[in-house]
Amino acid sequence: MADVQAHGGPDDEGFYVDTEHGLGLAHRRLSLLDLSAAGRQPMCSPDNQVVLVFNGEIYNFRDLKEKLSAERITFNSQTDSEVIIAAYQHWGTDAFSKLKGMFAFALYDRVKQEIYLVRDSQGIKPLYVYQHQKIIAFASEVKAFSAAKLPLSTNTDWPIALLSMGHLPEPLTTYQEVRMMPKGTFTTFSLEESEPRQEVQCLEYEKSFADFQSESPQIAINQFLDKAIQSQLVADAPIGVFLSGGIDSSLLALQAAKHQKEKLITVSLNFKEKQFSESTFQQTISRLLPGAHHSKTVDEQLFAAYFDGILGNMDQPGVDGINTWFVSQAAKEAGLTAVLSGVGADELFGGYPSFRRMPYIPFLRTFSFLAPLATQLTHNEGLKRWTYLNEKNPSFEYLFLRGFFDPRQLKSFFSIHRNQQIASLQHIDLAQRQIPKNYDGKRAAWFEQNYFMQNQLLKDTDSMSMRHGLEIRVPFLDEDLVHYVNTLPSSILFPKNKPAKHFLVHAFDDLLPEMIWKRPKMGFTFPFQFWLKRHPRYLSLKSRYPKLSNLYTAFERDQIHWSKIMALLVMEQFGGFELLNDKRDA
Incomplete structure (x- = not known):
């Protein structure tokens, strides 16, 4: 399992085995704090009573270390890993709610004979858990479980979820026995009983809004x-x-330039196709920065050379992530081990069309009986998803806002009927009581944060960056920032008749050039609409699955988005077509 994840931790490896209790821990290290051997994991407490394997970063570890040092607790390294152990030994499981950062870790208490799995409040770092009979396993990637030769059975619903949403919504994976652990929780497994007892608890996150008392x-x-x-x-x-x-x-x-000065390194990607290139805007900003700027041009030949390998690098099916793979490669070539990314800003501050669509849902739901007629008469993608509002499950509101293949396409192209789609999505874990009741920007933000960002952006960002041994940090998902933003009323965050992200832009009036915030939103995407049409994988797909000829024709006429073709290529990579055929035959 450690070898399968070696790309994400190329600097070191370590193992801990407790044969008496049938427990083993493995770690692959990406060295970012205290690069010495003192940071090696699995890490044990000085009394050898606690063992830790940890992925991610604790951003407030210095503050916690100071508090623990005041209690006469000593430290032997400059790592945040050691602080986690000391915090647990001092505060018990209450320590988990004091941690701020992006993290997934397992902590083994040898005295209590309990192991704790803990995942950060925003779900930035993945943590997959396998449980079957008396066996428990966990890892940062799903591929690790097959390497362990554990009994695994395929989740036959995943192709329907992918085609419906463009990703696999948590907790679903391609295996029945493997599920993503909920964000902002910790799970306790007791090893003393004949079958491990499992208990899941939410982290009671400690807010610190008092830091900024401002009108x-x-x-x-x-x-x-x-x-x-x-x-x-x-x-x-x-x-x-x-x-x-x-x-x-x-x-x-x-x-960042205010703090890094000339040490700041920025990384950009560019394309020869002018309609996709953002070099003008990148240069506008880079000229204002004191440090070095690295720009890499990705062309069709480079894409063609790496595309097969990137599909093979995917840990779980998804239509996103290739852009992150290339920019992570560029960052590594620039000598970086970690980078800051803007993931989360659109979801918090209203950067997507869903924020404008949300208020219309109650009206459209009232007249949803007209949806089939509208679907037949229009080519509008949004209206084709109108029929999703017939369902009361909140997941189908998301499908209306930004679903992937619409119900008519699912039926005509893949013989997936509505009842199959409903059944395949009913197991999505939803904290429904937390969904904002009003149909405004706050409700749209909830869906964007808990569906698109959680299941697609963060998952693909972590998977593809780790292929290069690169850590991506996301300041917009800082716990204090997220919790503060979510306390603000919709009228302040998303004022009517104002441009997208108006609130965020004017929080930095003195910093951001006007040409950056006045420009049309592009999104970080590649010229896939052109490149895929000529790629051998696409041409092979056409020959292998000729029944989808209408879909290919629509793509080649630019009537549908490239992401739908990407979904087919990912389906082929993970064996999804065979699963759909088996369902159809059954």
Whole structure:
């Protein structure tokens, strides 16, 4: 299992085995804090009573270390890993709620004979758990479980979920026995009983809003983000910033420059196709920065050379992530071990069309009986998803907002009927009581954060960056910043008749050039609409699955988005077509 994940931890490996209790822990290290052997994992407490394997970063570890040192607790390294152990030994499981950062870890208490699995509040770091009979296993990647030769059975619903949503929604994976652990929770497994007892508890996150007492929410946002950037720039290895040229990455780079000065390194990707290139905006920002800027051009030949390998690198099926694979490669070539990314800003501050669509849902639901007629008469993708509002499950509101293949396409192209789709999505874990009741920007933000960002952006970002041994940090998902933003009313965050992300932009009036925030939103995407049409994998797909000829024709006429073709290629990579055929035959 450790070998399968070696790409994400190329610097070291370590193992701990307790034969008496049938427990083994393995770790692959990506060295960012205290690069010496003192940071090696699995890490044991000085009394050998606690053992830790940990993935991620604790951004407030210095504050916690100071508090623990005041209690006469001593430390032997400069790592955040050692702070986790000391915090647990001092505060017990209450320590988990004091941790701020992105993390997934397992902590073994030899005295209590309990093992704790803990995942950060925003779900930035993945933690997959396998449980079958008396066997428990966990890992950062699903592929690790097959390497362990554990009894595994295929989850036959995953192709329907992928085609419906463009990703596999948590907790679903391609295996029945493997599920993603919920974010913001810790699970206790007791090893004393004949069958391990499992208990899941939520982290009672400790807020610290008192740091910024301001009459202006925009000033507070500025201060929260600045503090998050400072804490996430802490590393003993080279760290930089992804600079796409959009609002979010430009803000991060300009703010980071205040602290990094000439040490700041920014990384950008560009394309020869002018309609996809953001070099003008990247250069506008890079000229304002004191440090070095690395720009890499990705062309069709480079894409063609790596595409097969990238599909093979995917841990779980998804239609996103190839852009992250390439920019992570560029960052590694620039000598970086970690980078800051703007993931989360659109979801928090209203950067997507879903924020404008959300208020219309109650009206459209009332007249959803007209949806079949509208579907027949229009080519509008949004109206084709109108029929999803017939379902009361909140997941289908998301499908209306940004679903993938619409119900008619699922039926005509893949013989997937509505009842099959409903059945395949009914197991999605939803904290329904937490969904904002009003159909405004707050409800849209909830869906974007808990569906698109959680299941697609964060998952693919982690998987593809780790293929290069690169850590991506996301300051916009700082716990304090997220919790503060979510306390603000919709009228402040998403004012009517104002441009997208108006609130965020004007929190940094003195920093962001006008040409950056006035430009049309592009999104960080590649010229796939052109490149895929000529790629051998696509041509092979056409020959292997000729029944989808209408879909290919629509793509080649630019009537459908490239992401739908990407979904087919991913389906082929993971054996999804065979599963659909088996369901159809059954």
